[in-house]
Amino acid sequence: MAPGWSAGGVRVEELAGARTLVAGAGVSGLATAAALVELGARVTVTDAVPARLTDLPAGAEPGGDPDVLPPGTALVVTSPGRRPDHPLVAAAAAAGVPLVGEPELAWWIGLASPTPPVWLVVTGTNGKTTTVGMLAAILRAAGRDAVACGNIGYPVVDAVRVGHPVLAVELSSFQLHWSPSIRPGAGCVLNVADDHLDWHGSAAAYAAAKARALLGPIAVAGADDPAAAALLAASPAPRKVSVTLDEPGPDQLGVVGGMLVDRAFGGGELTEAAAVHPGGAPGITDALAAAALARAHGAGPDAVRAGLEDFRPGPHRGAELATVAGVRFVDDSKATNPHAAEASITTQAPAQVVWIVGGLLKGASVDDLVARHARRLRAAVVIGTDRTEILAALARHATDVPVAEVAAGDHDPMMIAVRRAAALARPGDVVLLAPAAASMDQFVDYADRGRAFADAVAALPERPGVAP
Numbered sequence: 205m206a207p208g209w210s211a212g213g214v215r216v217e218e219l220a221g222a223r224t225l226v227a228g229a230g231v232s233g234l235a236t237a238a239a240l241v242e243l244g245a246r247v248t249v250t251d252a253v254p255a256r257l258t259d260l261p262a263g264a265e266p267g268g269d270p271d272v273l274p275p276g277t278a279l280v281v282t283s284p285g286r287r288p289d290h291p292l293v294a295a296a297a298a299a300g301v302p303l304v305g306e307p308e309l310a311w312w313i314g315l316a317s318p319t320p321p322v323w324l325v326v327t328g329t330n331g332k333t334t335t336v337g338m339l340a341a342i343l344r345a346a347g348r349d350a351v352a353c354g355n356i357g358y359p360v361v362d363a364v365r366v367g368h369p370v371l372a373v374e375l376s377s378f379q380l381h382w383s384p385s386i387r388p389g390a391g392c393v394l395n396v397a398d399d400h401l402d403w404h405g406s407a408a409a410y411a412a413a414k415a416r417a418l419l420g421p422i423a424v425a426g427a428d429d430p431a432a433a434a435l436l437a438a439s440p441a442p443r444k445v446s447v448t449l450d451e452p453g454p455d456q457l458g459v460v461g462g463m464l465v466d467r468a469f470g471g472g473e474l475t476e477a478a479a480v481h482p483g484g485a486p487g488i489t490d491a492l493a494a495a496a497l498a499r500a501h502g503a504g505p506d507a508v509r510a511g512l513e514d515f516r517p518g519p520h521r522g523a524e525l526a527t528v529a530g531v532r533f534v535d536d537s538k539a540t541n542p543h544a545a546e547a548s549i550t551t552q553a554p555a556q557v558v559w560i561v562g563g564l565l566k567g568a569s570v571d572d573l574v575a576r577h578a579r580r581l582r583a584a585v586v587i588g589t590d591r592t593e594i595l596a597a598l599a600r601h602a603t604d605v606p607v608a609e610v611a612a613g614d615h616d617p618m619m620i621a622v623r624r625a626a627a628l629a630r631p632g633d634v635v636l637l638a639p640a641a642a643s644m645d646q647f648v649d650y651a652d653r654g655r656a657f658a659d660a661v662a663a664l665p666e667r668p669g670v671a672p
Contacts, residue, residue, distance in 0.1 A: 214279065214302065216316045220244030223276045225267065227292055228283025229256035232306040235359035236281045237264040239309060242365070248274055277301055281309055284355075284378035305382030307375060310360035312385070321364060323386065324497045325354075325373045327417045328394030328432070330544035331490045332374045334482065334517050335394060338494035339372040342511030346503035355379060370501065377413040384416075390500035391417035392424035392493050396431035397543035397568075411435060422500045426489055427456065445469075445500070447492035449485055457492045457499075464492060464512075469499040475509040482522045484551035520654035522548060525661050530631025531558075533622075533661045536638040537654030541566070542573040545640035549577050555634045557581055558625045560657070562588030563641030570640055571597045578602035583628035585610065585621045589645040617646055618653070622660035635661075 222245050226237045229251040240247045241263035249260055250267035257266035267274060273295040280296050280303040287293070296303040314320045324343075326335045336352045343350035350370035353363040363371055375383070393414050415435045418425070423441035425432040427448040436444055445455055445468045452458030452467045457474075459465065464474040477483075480491045495508045503511075517523070520537040527533070532555070536548040540563075549557055557580055561570075574597040583606040586594050591609060598607050608624040610617045625635045637657045647653040 214312055216243055216312050219279065221246065222278040223274070224248070224279045224281065225250065225274060225277045226264070226281050227251075227270060227286060229253075229260070230283055231357065232359045232361075233281075233283055234261060235362045236306045236309055237261045239313065239361045239365060240264075240281070243313075245279075248277075271295075273299060273301065280304070281306060282382060284376060284382060286382075288381070303382070304384070305379050307354065307360045307373070307379050308383040308385055310364045311383065313361065314364045317364075319369065321368060322370045322501060323373050323388040323391075323420075324371065324501060325375055325386070325388040325391040325417045325420075326394065326493065326497070327375050327377070327380060327392070327414050328426075329397045329541060330539075330547055331394045331486055331493075332376075333538070334487070334521060335392070335490040335494050336372045336374040337518065338491055338512060338515050339497050341515040342494060342498040342503055342508050343370055343372060343501070345510040345514070346498065346507035348501075348503070372497075375417065377410055380416040381413045386416065386419075388417065388420040390422035390424060390497050391420050392497055393417055393432045393435050394426050394489065394493055395429040395543060396435065397541070415439070424493060424496045424500070426493065428489070443500075445496050447489060447496055449488060457496050459488065459492075464488070464495065464508075466495060466499055466505065466508075468496065471495075471499055471505040471508065474505055475512050479513045481515060482517050482551070484547075486547035486551060487517075520651055522551060523654075525658055526664075528626065528661070528664050531626065531629040532634045533657075534634055534636045534638075535654045535657050536636060537643070537650045537657060539638040539640060540642050540650055542568050542570050542640045545570075545638040546573050546577065548636060548638035549580055552634045552636060553580070555632060556630070558629045558633055558635045559584045560587065560621050560625055560635065560637045561640050562586045562591055562594055563639045563643050563653075564588065564645050565590040565593060565641050568640075569597075570594055571601065573640065574598055575601040578605060581605045582630065582633050583607065583625070585625045585628070587617050587621050587646070588612075588639070588641060590641060594640075618656035619660040619663065622657065622664065626664055 224245040226233050226249045238261040247264040248267040250270040252270050271291040340352035348370045351363050351368045352372045353360045354374040355376045356374050418439035422443045423439040424445045425436035427446035448458040455468050457466045522536045525533045539545040539548045585608045587610045610621050643650045643653040
């Protein structure tokens with residue numbers, strides 16, 4: 205075992221000279237390697253793609269087989285996507301070597317500092333990035349030296365090493381699974397719906413990973429989401445706060461007369477719901493959650509108002525790109541699971557939707573989503589690897605909805621999908637890219653998928669004709 209290892213983590217001062225393995229040379233892996241070198245550890249980095257090992261931080265060395273635990277290893281820090289059934293995980297367990305994620309290492313480093321940073325953690329199936337962005341905006345408006353980090357692309361370990369005293373941290377279920385020690389000052393579970401079941405093995409295991417965000421002194425959850433509310437009820441946190449789109453109770457933030465209202469921390473009216481971007485029920489819920497975490501940290505109502513009113517969502521999150529021949533085109537490529545796609549479709553009301561859907565479903569089902577929203581669909585255009593499951597759901601639950609399929613071998617599938625969607629749409633409709641699936645089967649990531657959608661929309665003629 206690594207020196208000082210216990211259920212609470214590793215004493216980082218004892219990592220000096222210890223052999224450590226960083227499993228994965230992505231953004232978080234390289235940040236981890238740099239941090240471990242800084243701590244004096246002997247660092248080896250492995251990756252399934254050897255080309256990624258050519259530009260390691262000074263002091264780190266490339267390793268060999270990414271499935272093998274090098275002899276003498278005292279600690280493994282894994283990339284978040286490594287599944288619990290991976291051979292390296294089994295090898296570490298058999299050797300008694302702790303295996304954790306980059307946020308866990310960041311937690312240890314923070315605890316070792318004279319003034320550990322405050323972690324305000326957000327997780328959930330949908331809305332994490334928007335909520336963390338809102339939270340960081342509120343904290344900055346309150347004059348805090350705060351930064352958004354974690355699953356948004358800025359490693360937590362880098363934010364800790366820089367010395368930010370307040371961290372607005374987005375954590376995925378993968379990251380939480382590999383981070384057993386983290387106890388945030390306040391943590392939030394926005395919602396829980398089936399996602400990443402291929403990785404976690406079951407819906408219960410996925411929810412249990414999310415629940416780790418609620419182990420600190422203040423736990424926050426979405427009261428309108430039954431699964432998130434159940435996790436909050438089971439949380440050991442001394443203080444439990446929830447957010448709702450209805451009128452709030454004494455331990456809630458909610459909406460009254462078109463105003464966001466804080467009745468949990470005594471903030472009263474915070475801002476008008478109409479001032480929140482993105483709008484609609486999902487955006488309002490995210491804003492209430494961000495406000496709850498910020499208020500838990502002591503940010504005043506004026507800062508909540510200023511932060512929320514100034515915040516604008518990042519690209520590929522419900523961005524309206526253009527109106528062509530009376531049809532609006534909306535990019536929500538970030539809707540990478542059915543829960544997120546449902547929120548996206550709901551936000552377009554009362555317009556009818558021509559839905560561009562498909563990719564990698566990751567074990568999730570779209571049956572309930574299609575059944576609930578079939579009446580909202582003008583048509584559907586199905587892309588990606590898991591088309592069969594989506595086509596079957598549409599055939600079962602949306603028998604009157606026209607469906608177009610873009611075959612796997614088609615060149616430039618997004619261009620074809622957009623043209624077919626435009627041909628199926630009527631003036632006043634929305635062509636919505638909300639794929640309900642991951643993107644890596646046809647695109648680099650969701651942002652690449654969104655850019656392809658934007659390029660295809662820009663290439664449309666003013667009056668789209670019959671699609672090829």
